[in-house]
Amino acid sequence: MKQYEVYRHIRRRALIFGLPVSFFALQMLAVIGSLMAVIFSFNLILLIGAVAANGILYGLLLKLTQQSGLLQMRTVFPNIISNKKITLNEKYDEPS
Known part of the structure; x- marks a missing residue:
């Protein structure tokens, strides 16, 4: 009897022929x-x-x-999140 593995990686990206859906659509357009x-x-x-290019x-x-x-140009979130008031003159800021 054939056994099927339960798909537990629901948070992973969907892949078609090893490509994400957007890359697969680009490949199909080509x-x-x-x-x-x-x-x-x-x-x-x-x-x-055409075969070689595809x-x-x-x-x-x-x-x-x-x-x-290679595709990620910048980080999505900042390294640190602060409520400190941002001013042009840093030496007059009160330490927090």
């Missing part, structure tokens, strides 16, 4: 665009180029998914 280009102007070199894009998107730090 595939559909290359298919339209091949269908409307059939050329063997264009077919090989393969390179897929590899690049997988690499970006694995190294998520």
